[in-house]
Amino acid sequence: MAETPVGTLPEAAALDSVGRGWPRTEAREKVRGAALFIEDIHVSGMLSGRVYRSPMAHARIVRVDTSRAEALEGVVAVVTGAELPFLHGESLVDEPFLARDKVRYIGEAVAVVAALDQATADRAVQLIDAEYEELPAVFDPVEGARPGAPLVHENVASYRHAAGVTPVPSTNICNHFTLRKGDPDAAFARCDRVFEDTFSTPMQQHCMLEPHGTVCLFSEEGHITLWTNNDSPYRARKELAESFGVQMADVRVISAPNIGGNFGGKGGLKAEASAAAIAWKVRGRPVRILFSRDEEFSSSIGRHPSKTRIRTGVMRDGTIVAREVEVYLDSGAYAEKGPTVARFCGVSAAGPYRIPHVKVDVYCVYTNKTMSGAMRGYGGPQACWAYESQMDIIARELEIDPIDLRRRHMYRDGDEHVTGQPLESAGVSECVEALAEAMAWKTRDRRPDTGVGIACMERAVKTPFGSAAFLKVNEDGSVDILSSSTEVGQGIDTALRQVVAEELGVPVERIRKAAPDTAFTPFDASTTSSRSMFHMGNAVRLAAADVRRQILAHAAAQLRLEAADLVIRDGSVRRADGSGPALTIAEVLKIAYAQSGTVLGRGYFYPETEDEITEYYSRAMAFWLEGAVGAEVEVDRQTGQVRVIKLWGAFDAGKAINPVTCEGQIQGGISMGLGFAMGEEVAFRNGLCLNPSFLGYAVPLATDVPEIEPLIVEHPHPHGPYGAKGMGETTNVPVPSAIANAIHDAVGVRIHHLPITPEKVLDGLRRLARQNERAAAR
Amino acid sequence: MERRMSIPPFELKRAASVADACALLADPAHQAQVIAGGTQLLLAMKNRTRLPDRLVDLGDIPGLDTLRYDAATGLTIGARVTLAHLADAPEVARHYPVIREAALAVGTLQLQTMGTVAGNLCQDTCCLYVDRAQQQRQSIEPCHKLEGDCCHVVSSSDSCWANYAGDMAPVLMALDASVTVANPTGEVTRPLAALFTHEGVRPNTLSPGEMITAIHVAAPPPRSGATYLKLRQRQSLDYALMGVAAAVTLAEDGTCRSANVVLTGVDRGPVVVEQASTLEGQPLGIERIEAVAQAACRQAHPVKNAFGFGPAYRVKMIVPFVTRALSSAAARAEGREVTRG
DSSP: OOOOOTTOOOOGGGOSSTTSOOOOTTHHHHHTTOOOOGGGOOOTTOEEEEEEEOSOSSEEEEEEEOHHHHHSTTEEEEEEGGGOOOEEOSSBOOEESSOOSEEOSTTOEEEEEEESSHHHHHHHHHTOEEEEEEOOOOOOHHHHHSTTOOOSSTTGGGSOBOTTOOOOTTSSEEEEEEEEESOHHHHHHHOSEEEEEEEEEOBOOOOOSSOOEEEEEEOTTSOEEEEEOOSOHHHHHHHHHHHHTOOGGGEEEEEOSOOOOOTTTTOSSSHHHHHHHHHHHHOSSOEEEEOOHHHHHHHSOBOOOEEEEEEEEEOTTSOEEEEEEEEEEEEETSOTTHHHHHHHHHHTTTOSBOOSEEEEEEEEEEOSSSOBOOOTTTTHHHHHHHHHHHHHHHHHHTTOOHHHHHHHHBOOTTOBOTTSOBOSOOOHHHHHHHHHHHTTTTTOOOOTTEEEEEEEEEEEOOOSOOEEEEEEEOTTSOEEEEEOOOOSSSOHHHHHHHHHHHHHTOOGGGEEEOOOBTTTSOOBSOSOTTOHHHHHHHHHHHHHHHHHHHHHHHHHHHHTSOGGGEEEETTEEEETTSOSOOEEHHHHHHHHHTTSOOEEEEEEEOOOOSSOOOSSSOSSOSOEEEEEEEEEEEEOTTTOOEEEEEEEEEEEOSSOSSHHHHHHHHHHHHHHHHHHHHTOOBOEETTEESOOSTTTSOOOOGGGOOEEEEEEEOOOOTTSGGGOOOOSTTTTTTHHHHHHHHHHHHHOOOOOBSSOOHHHHHHHHHHHHHHHHHHHHO | OOOSSOOOOOEEEEOSSHHHHHHHHHOTTSOEEEESSOTTHHHHHHTTSOOOSEEEEOTTSTTTTOEEEETTTEEEEETTOBHHHHHHOHHHHHHOHHHHHHHHTSSOHHHHHHOBHHHHHTOOOBOTTTSSOHHHHTTSOOOGGGTOSOOSSSTTOSSOOOBBOOSHHHHHHHTTOEEEEEETTEEEEEEGGGGBOOOSSOOBOOOTTOEEEEEEEOOOOTTEEEEEEEEOSOTTTOOOSEEEEEEEEEOTTSSEEEEEEEEESSBSSOEEOGGGGGGTTSOOOHHHHHHHHHHHHHHOOOOSOSSSSOHHHHHHTHHHHHHHHHHHHHHHHTTOOOOOO
């Protein structure tokens, strides 16, 4: 059988391993409590660390006196920012490992203690005496962007940054993303109606069950070893190597055996930075830093709070001709991944619609608050809250069915995206149609005070970034996947095993993938952006094809047949027609190499783009994440309380490699979107986090989540493994606008500011009643 | 075992008898505290908002886990009876459905399984600015509740405004429950309402050396019914942002013989709505019920120290909640079940 080139789609019926809901590799041990996490990693001689954090939102550090802490018995070392002249950052390098000269938010790391045990480290932190001189602070991104606002960073333009990031000198704007298409001003001037609305979203927290944790060892020679639950070992290695000025080979990042949730929160350097800072000082002994839950809230990252103004120019028949979107993203004290969040937000801020004239500005603005950064949807939820709420406003005002209005503008294959690039695989309309059918949109029974709504979305995948994989065929014919994709609960390990099984003809059970270790597993840009299934899926598929070729070549020689006539099925080589003798892979290896043989496969996937790469990310996206969510709600007019009766989620997987995992991604993402819609808000008062715990922060628990009906759409991607692309990242994105649209459908109240509280609904009902009274009076 | 959040050191004493427990609690050399389910206490210790150096475990004391009902004496709930035990007891479901509903409204199943009814009555008041890890308090001044002299919520206040949000107290008070408190010299049984100080810093009247041994609820009179409605952001976990317990007993002619309404989550202790007594001897029409509901609003003083809904909304919701609770209690008293929450 000839090699199936990447991009060729086999018939579904021909697939054995792909497209089936294989049980997750790690499910059993997680359910039994036997899975090992970073907290279970004990390295000989390991010290316990604790971070001393800033009590001030914005202040000059006058002194940090660590003498009392250092004098405490059992304390090995204390390190402060003054000792560490290093900065780190993803696309704009602005963050010290520990605050230097000044602190920029309450909760910022100022010093780290290493002690023989955790209780001593905890006590020692209380003995650190610091003196600060308070500075004027800024807490709102719109105010922060104004001239004359207190500067969180005196000179943002001085920071090293990636191409395509545009900080505005002498302001708090760490990136100003712009997108222009056509002539929006002229189009607005000649359209029939202009809709203008403002929307806002608060900070959301990832609430991954397992907080950040890291063990770091700096050897006497300056070699760094990091055990961590970071989502992307190679990116962490790059940041550390660049920060400390060592070669990459001298930094080894070892992933924890399991990672308890990510949602974008475990990228960058969090516990890693503090652990590296103290390990750099201690030398020769590993130090462990485990974040507590309150540190997750106040000292890691959340989703960028946003304020969005969206203007849309529409013709009388409902044709949308122009859209202008201005988004302020609250970055908090450092850029973190904000500049790229701003970019992804901006690229999709006009929605998945053909609109001829578009103007987008996204400002990522420093404030003296906890950092914002990468979080599931990555700018998508903020943008979608605005454009999908407004789509319904337009539809209802013009008395057009909301789905029909969307249908008329939705991208289809071959369309040009607002960024100018051609769309190869646009499944959004199939998602909406699947939704309309499942919800019985046209014929649904309507009870009083209930309503239905939908919202759809698109978002780019991070592009162009490569992924590599090796395969080792063991002496017994079992296979190890060496890949730096991290299993963070999304199910990638199982899906990659399925791809290798399919490509190689070996049962899934015979294939394993261990957690990454940069000393052994090859390069992968990151486990983010729902890129792994597409990129790493292609890489392991290429590696498996490489292995298959070699095994077939051996077997052909051994059987005196043509390799082209042979296939591997169920771990054995045989003729494609099933006739004649068969050899197991183990037998092939044994004949070829006696007792000690192996076959190694390699695969490297990099999405080729025709565009010249002139920006931080090339404009041509490897694929687009697309989907739609529907909601049915009931509103209590007396209390304003909204009961979400049911949610539907239709998302384009290209090809569902593991449909059970895809459904799980829809269920999980929708739950996360439900929380963002109905109550989650990391609240601040003068920079102080008001609700840094699961008691104060209303993340939905299992019993708060209504029925969710997942609908997997398979609009095959021409370059994806078996047609697959990513889908998990954005299943949360349309939920708030779908619910808000349903609320409007139920009682006529439009919510502009998340979260949707009963108080806001009740206020809306009051206003509506007053309007009706006035109208009746006239 | 290394932990992300450690519990400060303490000694654990297992009391052999109630007298022994009281002696251990009364010892002036210690800051002693009963540990039952620990669902609130251990978190407070992790947060360093409470630092007892001695915890007294009641697990060896016979009889405290007794849950007993008979028609003559009613329901007796021992000090170690858990909320889950209460919720699962068939006699509670049969005679006091409202008690079962209140127990199931506390936190989550896990918290109901660990937490005790008596512990719930002793639930501390809560506040955004107090209930946080030590590190999260270092940027704010110590407030009244933590031996400081300010209030971050009501800045002009010379006292603490921490919020009482227990679920069991309003229901048991509405049912005229009493509580037996042991001390080193004996024990005394008082109306449950007497347990509360209505002070934010220390919401209950127990002094060192005292502990609850049992809670008593009389057998439900004929033609009686009660309901508990709880306002919260999440149905799964949250403290009451406002809660209403209403209990109604009807005379044979259908008029109201007695009516109790008790609020929680809107002040520093459970609030008995005085206006409810005006229903006595009257037919329970919607106008009278709404008048009680309006009056209840005036007794509520929620402040912005709980996360979720604002004080104005919480007050606003008292009217529909009291109305629904009283209507539902009356319906139950009449033998009609109304399910609306």
